[in-house]
Amino acid sequence: MxxxxxxxxxxxxxxxxxxxxxxxxxxxxxxxxxxxxxxxxxxxxxxxxxxxxxxxxxxxxxxxxxxxxxxxxxxxxxxxxxxxxxxxxxxxxxxxxxxxxxxxxxxxxxxxxxxxxxxxxxxxxxxxxxxxxxxxxxxxxxxxxPGISAPQLLAARHRIVLHEVGRPVHVTTGRRVQEAVAAGLDNIVAMLNPPPERLDLTGLDDWTMWWGANLGAAGERLVSGRLAQVLPAVVDARAAAKKEAGWEMDLFLVRKN
Known part of the structure; x- marks a missing residue:
């Protein structure tokens, strides 16, 4: 060639x-x-x-x-x-x-x-x-x-800013959320998430979660609120997104109150 x-x-x-x-x-x-x-x-x-x-x-x-x-x-x-x-x-x-x-x-x-x-x-x-x-x-x-990223879509759908005034946002994978929390980070976007039963959110019950799946595509779902209260809804919404579209990609922002 x-x-x-x-x-x-x-x-x-x-x-x-x-x-x-x-x-x-x-x-x-x-x-x-x-x-x-x-x-x-x-x-x-x-x-x-x-x-x-x-x-x-x-x-x-x-x-x-x-x-x-x-x-x-x-x-x-x-x-x-x-x-x-x-x-x-x-x-x-x-x-x-x-x-x-x-x-x-x-x-x-x-x-x-x-x-x-x-x-x-x-x-x-x-x-x-x-x-x-x-x-x-x-x-x-x-x-x-470049294209429109998933965190951009997540923020737009929930009508939020990804970080508070003058504060950072940490972007990681679902597998490494606890690692970020242990490092003292309290405003975390998680992508490439495993199924909810394999996602470790221990100790974050009182944090706020903004979650989304298939944003901008078939099966789009949104859930937000106190993590402990909305996690069951996230499990159901994730399953519904996959059933509707045949595939599922989700991400979320969690923030300490």
Whole structure:
């Protein structure tokens, strides 16, 4: 391959309505969209369908850009993983993804686009995976265009500011909430959350929670209030979001009163 493959990493929020004019223009100029397919024999990938809706909504005069789907590798999601095991499982998953994407990019060349939920800068692996593609010997020239992030949507839906006047907000994962609390942090956004039964919120009963799932997409749900009182509603709303959309992505802000 003499010419480098151009890759556009595009933040698309959670649907066609969140796509900026800059991202829409880049999408129309791409030769194809490269997308992971997480479906199986019994289940369609609802997020792949949402990517297709985005592509169709922002089609150019020649029609929508082609979507090239790649079966997503399996990832170890065992409940008992240690922090080290978790990091290793994610690294192995990224390596496997990079190998599959590299094969397609090497074969097709041209300009490929990745559609990233929310914004590529926040708890997304696409930039790292594209760097791994480079390490596999595929010449890649890439750029990144921002999108609307999940914390932005959470704040807008609940009509709140993510931090109090002159105060910070800490963004972490659901697995590390207790670590943040132990460090003295008391205004925490948690993303990439495990199921509620695996989420440790011990000691936060009197904190306020603002929670949301599938924000801006099918299955959107919102819950807010004193954590101990609203947690059962969060469990039900999370299940309802997944039932309606076929997938579920949630996040929350918790703040000490």
């Amino acid at each position: 003499d010419q480098p493959v151009r890759v556009r990493i595009l933040g698309v929020g959670m649907g066609p309505q969140h796509v900026t004019p800059e991202v829409a223009g880049a999408l129309r100029d791409a030769d194809y969209v490269l997308a992971a397919d997480k479906g199986d024999d019994d289940r369609d990938d609802g997020l792949l369908a949402l990517r297709r809706a985005i592509v169709n909504a922002h089609a150019g005069p020649d029609g929508p850009v082609e979507i090239v789907s790649v079966t997503d590798p399996e990832r170890n999601r065992s409940a008992g993983l240690t922090a080290t095991d978790y990091q290793g499982a994610v690294a192995d998953w990224h390596d496997a993804r990079a190998a599959r994407y590299a094969a397609v990019l090497k074969e097709r060349g041209g300009t490929a686009a990745f559609l990233v939920w929310g914004d590529p800068s926040l708890y997304d692996s696409t930039i790292r995976v594209v760097e791994k593609v480079r390490q596999l010997g595929v010449p890649v020239d890439y750029d990144v265009l």
